[in-house]
Amino acid sequence: MRLAVFDCDGTLVDSSANIVRAMQQTFAAFGLHDPDPHTVRRVVGLSLVEAMRMLLPEGDADLHARLADDYKAAFQRLRADRKLDPEPMFEGVRDLLDRLVGDGWQLGVATGKSDRGLAFCLAHHRIEHLFTTLHTADRHPSKPHPSMLRACLADAGVTAERAVIIGDTVFDMGMGVASGVRALGVNWGYHEPAELLAHGAAAVAEDALHLESLLLG
Numbered sequence: 211m212r213l214a215v216f217d218c219d220g221t222l223v224d225s226s227a228n229i230v231r232a233m234q235q236t237f238a239a240f241g242l243h244d245p246d247p248h249t250v251r252r253v254v255g256l257s258l259v260e261a262m263r264m265l266l267p268e269g270d271a272d273l274h275a276r277l278a279d280d281y282k283a284a285f286q287r288l289r290a291d292r293k294l295d296p297e298p299m300f301e302g303v304r305d306l307l308d309r310l311v312g313d314g315w316q317l318g319v320a321t322g323k324s325d326r327g328l329a330f331c332l333a334h335h336r337i338e339h340l341f342t343t344l345h346t347a348d349r350h351p352s353k354p355h356p357s358m359l360r361a362c363l364a365d366a367g368v369t370a371e372r373a374v375i376i377g378d379t380v381f382d383m384g385m386g387v388a389s390g391v392r393a394l395g396v397n398w399g400y401h402e403p404a405e406l407l408a409h410g411a412a413a414v415a416e417d418a419l420h421l422e423s424l425l426l427g
Contacts, residue, residue, distance in 0.1 A: 211314070211316060211366070211367070211368055211372065212315050212316065212372050212373070212374075213315070213316045213317070213318060213342075213343075213362065213363065213366045213368040213372060213374070214310055214315050214316075214317055214318070214371040214373070214374050214376060214425060215317075215318040215319065215343075215359060215362045215373060215374070215375045215376065215391075216250075216317065216318070216319055216320075216322050216376045216400070217255060217319075217320065217321055217375075217376065217377035217379070217382045217399075218319055218322075218323055218328060218331060219254050219255065219322065219323060219399075219400075220251075220255065220322035220323065220333075220377075220378035220379065220394065220396075220398075220399030221300075221376060221378045221382075221396055221399055222299060222300070222303055222319075223297045223298065223299050223300070223331060223335070223384055224297060224298055224299075224398075225250050225254075225297045225331075226247075226250075226254065226301060226400065227295045228285070228288070228294045228295055228297060228417070229250060229251075229254055229289070230247045230250050230251070231288060231293075231294075232281055232284045232285040232288055233245055233250050233265075233281060233285075235284040236277055236280045236281045236284050237277075239276065239280055239284070240273075240276075240280070241267070241426075245265050245266075249265060250265065250309070251399070251400040252264075252400065253265060253421045254322070254379065254400050255318075255321075255353055255377070255378075255379040255381045255382065255400075256281070256322055256347075256352050256353060257278075257323045257347040257351070257352035257353075258277075258278035258281055258322075259274050259275055259278045259352075260280050260352040261278075261322075262274040262275075262277040262281075276344050276386055281315045283326065285327070289330075290389065296334075297331060297334070299335055300396075300398050300418070301417070301418065302418025302419060303404050303418050304335070304337065305418065306418045306419075306421060306422055307337060307340050309422065310339070310422075310425070311340050312394070313346060315425075316342040316343070316366045316368065317340050317341045317342060318341055318342055318343035318345070318355075318362040318365070318366065319332075319341055319343075319344045319345070319346075320346075320359050320362055320375065320382075320385065321345075321346050321347070321358075322346070322347045322352065322353060322359035322381075323346050323347070324346055324347065325346050325348045325349070327346075328344060328346050332344075342365065342366050343361070343362045343365035343366050343391050345357075345358040345359075345361045345362055346358075348353045352381075353379075353381035353382060353407060354380075354382075354383075354384025354385045354387075354388060355388070356385055356388040356389040359373075359375055359385050359386065359388075359389045359391055360389055363389070363391075369388075370389055370390040370391045372395055373391045373392070374386075374391065374392045374393070374425060375389070375391050375392070375393050375394070376393075376394045376395075376396065376415075376421065376426075377393070377394075377395065377396070377399070378395065378396050378397075378398065378399020378400055378401055378409075379399065379400060379401045380401055380405050380406060380409040381404075383392070383395060383406050383409040383410040383411045384409055384410065386410060387409070387410040392412050393410050393411050393412060393413035394407060394411060394412060394413055394414070394415060394421065394424055394425070395407070395411035395413070395415065396414065396415045396421060397414050397415065397416055398417075404411065412424075
């Protein structure tokens, strides 16, 4: 049995517009200047508190925690008001997931999203049934800590040698390295291919078909 664990934001779906919008609302509520959109994209994948620490290093732990809580509330308000973008899946990814399951792979997700956010995303795209194991920052330390990925391995009953982690950030690559799991990057997300390779990616996929060839190779 083989296991492919995917990051979500920037790997399965393009959620950057919604993340930036919610982050700007949060900073505005605290009287802070809008964070730079590029900088926000750079922290996607981290737990919220860790992301806030990187976006506002001069703040203290209490402020980072309050910003994280407000971000969750802002995101929920935007969703309730139907002001969020659809978070489309990246081209070819849905077909790739179907082919992997048909070929006998187990699939998982390890993401900085909340449990609620991940469930909403997977249900929206009607792909929740494809995944054996789901782990989020709600229940684990922030990436690149290996906790999420190790939990995915345990759920699937798969050794590290029979698994692969697929992501778009150096945090995903670091999680793979820390777990002894082969890490593959994708070039359609939020960090550059050269960064992914420098942080442990065995290779970086140019598109979904290329990713499939790397998984089967």
